Amino acid sequence: MDYISYKDIKYYKECATLVEGLGYKLVDLKIIPAKTITKISAIITSTDPEVSLGVNDCAKVHRLIQPRLEALISSKDVNMEVTSPGMERNIKNAAEFSIFIGRNVRV
Secondary structure (H helix, E strand, C coil): CCCCHHHHCCCCCHHHHHHHHEEEEEEEEEEEEEEEEEEEEEEEEEEECCCCCHHHHHHHHHHHHHHHHHHCCCCCCCCEECCCCCCCCCCCHHHHCCCCCCCCCCC
């Protein structure tokens, strides 16, 4: 598993600051430009390990960071998805371990 610092993920810092202001943590951010549209995937989690996220939590984050990302990438042609990590998430980046401190994980 690679360690990719969050500061090396484009636009992560700008979005993480906004997400943390709502009381969540940004686990992952992927921006994939295509010919006609830019696909964005954001994964968030609660700052409290005992709290589960719902659709309303994802919607709050979506409404907050989509306009910021549209401005940063200079495009309105964006398809954005915000999700929680889910119970079966595989950790993909060693930097994620710091986000999941205090939570049960299956190894």
